[in-house]
Amino acid sequence: MSEMSKIVRTLSNITFPFIMVFGLYVIAHGHLTPGGGFQGGAVAASGCVMLIVAYGSTWIFEKIKVSRLSAFESLGALGFIGVAFFGLIFGGYFFNNFLVRTGILFNIIPETGFTGSEFNTAGVLPLMNFAVGVKVIAGVFAIVVVMAYASSLKEWKQ
Amino acid sequence: MSTRNIVAAVMFSVLAVFFILTALMLSFGAPIKSQMDDYIITHTQNETGTNSAVTTIVFDYRGFDTLGEATILFGAVSGVLMIFRRVKK
Amino acid sequence: MIFNIPFIAVVAMIFIGLYAVLFKRNLVKIVIGISIIESGVNLFLITLGYREGGVVPIFTSAPSDVASNAPGSMVLPVPQALTLTSIVIGVAVLALMLSLIMHIYRHYGTLDVRKMRRLKE
Numbered sequence: 001m002s003e004m005s006k007i008v009r010t011l012s013n014i015t016f017p018f019i020m021v022f023g024l025y026v027i028a029h030g031h032l033t034p035g036g037g038f039q040g041g042a043v044a045a046s047g048c049v050m051l052i053v054a055y056g057s058t059w060i061f062e063k064i065k066v067s068r069l070s071a072f073e074s075l076g077a078l079g080f081i082g083v084a085f086f087g088l089i090f091g092g093y094f095f096n097n098f099l100v101r102t103g104i105l106f107n108i109i110p111e112t113g114f115t116g117s118e119f120n121t122a123g124v125l126p127l128m129n130f131a132v133g134v135k136v137i138a139g140v141f142a143i144v145v146v147m148a149y150a151s152s153l154k155e156w157k158q
Numbered sequence: 159m160s161t162r163n164i165v166a167a168v169m170f171s172v173l174a175v176f177f178i179l180t181a182l183m184l185s186f187g188a189p190i191k192s193q194m195d196d197y198i199i200t201h202t203q204n205e206t207g208t209n210s211a212v213t214t215i216v217f218d219y220r221g222f223d224t225l226g227e228a229t230i231l232f233g234a235v236s237g238v239l240m241i242f243r244r245v246k247k
Numbered sequence: 248m249i250f251n252i253p254f255i256a257v258v259a260m261i262f263i264g265l266y267a268v269l270f271k272r273n274l275v276k277i278v279i280g281i282s283i284i285e286s287g288v289n290l291f292l293i294t295l296g297y298r299e300g301g302v303v304p305i306f307t308s309a310p311s312d313v314a315s316n317a318p319g320s321m322v323l324p325v326p327q328a329l330t331l332t333s334i335v336i337g338v339a340v341l342a343l344m345l346s347l348i349m350h351i352y353r354h355y356g357t358l359d360v361r362k363m364r365r366l367k368e
Contacts, residue, residue, distance in 0.1 A: 031208045032307050036216065038335055066239065077232055084221070095221040100207050117307045122208040128217050135228065139235040143342050147349070150242045156353050166269050174262065181254040187299040195296075195325055196318040199304055211304040211321075215328040227332045234339035241346045 001152050003056035012054040019047030027133040031122040037129045041136025048141045057148035069142040076135030083127050099123035253294040260287030274351070274358045278344050285337040292330045296323035 003009070023044030030036035052060055087096030099106050100123035150156055198219065199211055208214045216224055260283060267280025301322040302309070348358075355363055 030213050031210055033210070034212070034303065034305065036213050036331075038331060070235075070239065073232070073235060077228055080228060081225070084225070095218070097206060097218055100205075117209065122214075123206065125206075125208060125213060125217050129213075132224075132228065135231065139231055142235055143238050146239060146242050147346060151349065156349065163270075170262075170265070170269075173265075174258075177258045177261070178255075181258050182251060184251065184254055186251050186253065186294070187297055189296060189298065189323060192318075192323060195323040198324065199318045199321055203306060209305060209307045211306075211324040212327050215324055216331060220328065223329075223332055227335055230336055230339050234342055237343050238346045241350055 001057045001148060003059065004054055009054050012050055016047060016051060019050070020044055023047060023137075024133075027129055028126065029119075030129040031125045032117045032119070037132030038136055040129075041133040042140070044133070045137045045140035048137070049144050052144060052148055057145065057152055061145060061149040064145065066142055066146060069138050069145075073135050073138040073142070076131050076133075076138065079131035080128060080135070083124055083131065087124070097123040253290070257287050257291045257294065260284075260290065272360050274348050274360060277360070278341070278348065281344070282337070282341060285333075289330050289333055289337075292326050292333065296326035298322050 023040050025040075026035040026043055027037060027040030030040070084095050087098050088094050090096065090098040106120055106123055106126060198215065202208060202211050202214055206214050206218055208218075264280045264282075264284035264287060267283065268277055271277060271280070298321070301320055304321045304324040351363070352358055
């Protein structure tokens with residue numbers, strides 16, 4: 001697919017940081033407000049797909065190597081399983097929440113009932129949220145880049 | 159009207175009767191058994207220290223299902239990248 | 248009968264999807280029908296866990312009369328968590344189906360279901 005006009009490219013340059021900041025906000029505050037890893041990852045990935053539509057898939061496929069995106073996604077999956085294995089080492093069972101009462105990071109317990117919002121509260125959940133968010137962003141971006149580039153080649157059009 | 163279309167239409171109408179009868183018999187707004195959800199809502203802030211019950215269920219009480227879902231995402235991405243592979247001559 | 252309108256909407260969505268899968272010839276329309284069936288099933292899962300006059304099961308900035316009466320005035324949270332997993336699985340299956348359709352179109356040259364009969368060389 002070829003690129004779009006200059007007005008579309010300029011406006012997508014302006015709105016891209018706002019979309020990424022909003023997506024990272026939804027990922028990071030997953031234990032306080034509705035949201036989490038999967039939802040924030042979908043928002044940030046749709047911001048990246050907007051760049052593919054504006055700049056054309058042939059130009060972006062030359063700049064971004066798909067093998068690096070695949071390595072990013074594997075890093076996210078390994079982080080998720082690594083945090084679960086640390087629970088097995090420090091506690092007694094798989095997926096143990098080992099940072100809630102005795103840990104260094106994230107170990108304040110909120111009072112019951114109506115309360116405000118403290119960021120330092122949940123145990124292992126923000127680390128898992130970040131790992132799953134990175135995995136979803138890299139996966140959806142890789143799928144859309146490869147499918148958009150392959151549909152513009154000569155042999156796939158007939 | 160081939161035989162395939164007639165058989166499909168008959169199966170449609172039989173399924174429609176069953177589905178609509180079930181949809182009218184369910185109770186909307188008053189779930190019958192809810193002991194697990196009451197336990198989770200009352201003990202979320204003490205045991206896990208989270209303010210949100212839905213995220214705790216996804217990552218802490220039922221984290222094994224999230225592991226299976228991450229595996230499905232990984233398998234789908236690797237399948238799509240394998241279909242569009244170019245073999246260099 | 249008029250109190251069960253979400254359940255009747257679920258039945259209508261599943262039947263529209265089933266009609267598109269059974270009676271259409273284009274491959275892309277069949278895939279759209281499968282996606283509509285998945286949306287109907289997700290709506291059914293969320294509708295099962297509704298309590299009359301309940302709010303979101305989140306304690307941040309909840310009104311004070313809701314938080315003191317805790318499990319009786321909140322919606323059930325477990326079906327919402329399982330619907331999240333189901334939506335992600337639907338996206339993964341849709342991506343694989345669309346890339347397989349692109350591969351089939353390159354091989355046969357057409358998207359009509361009745362013309363793909365045998366394993367062509």
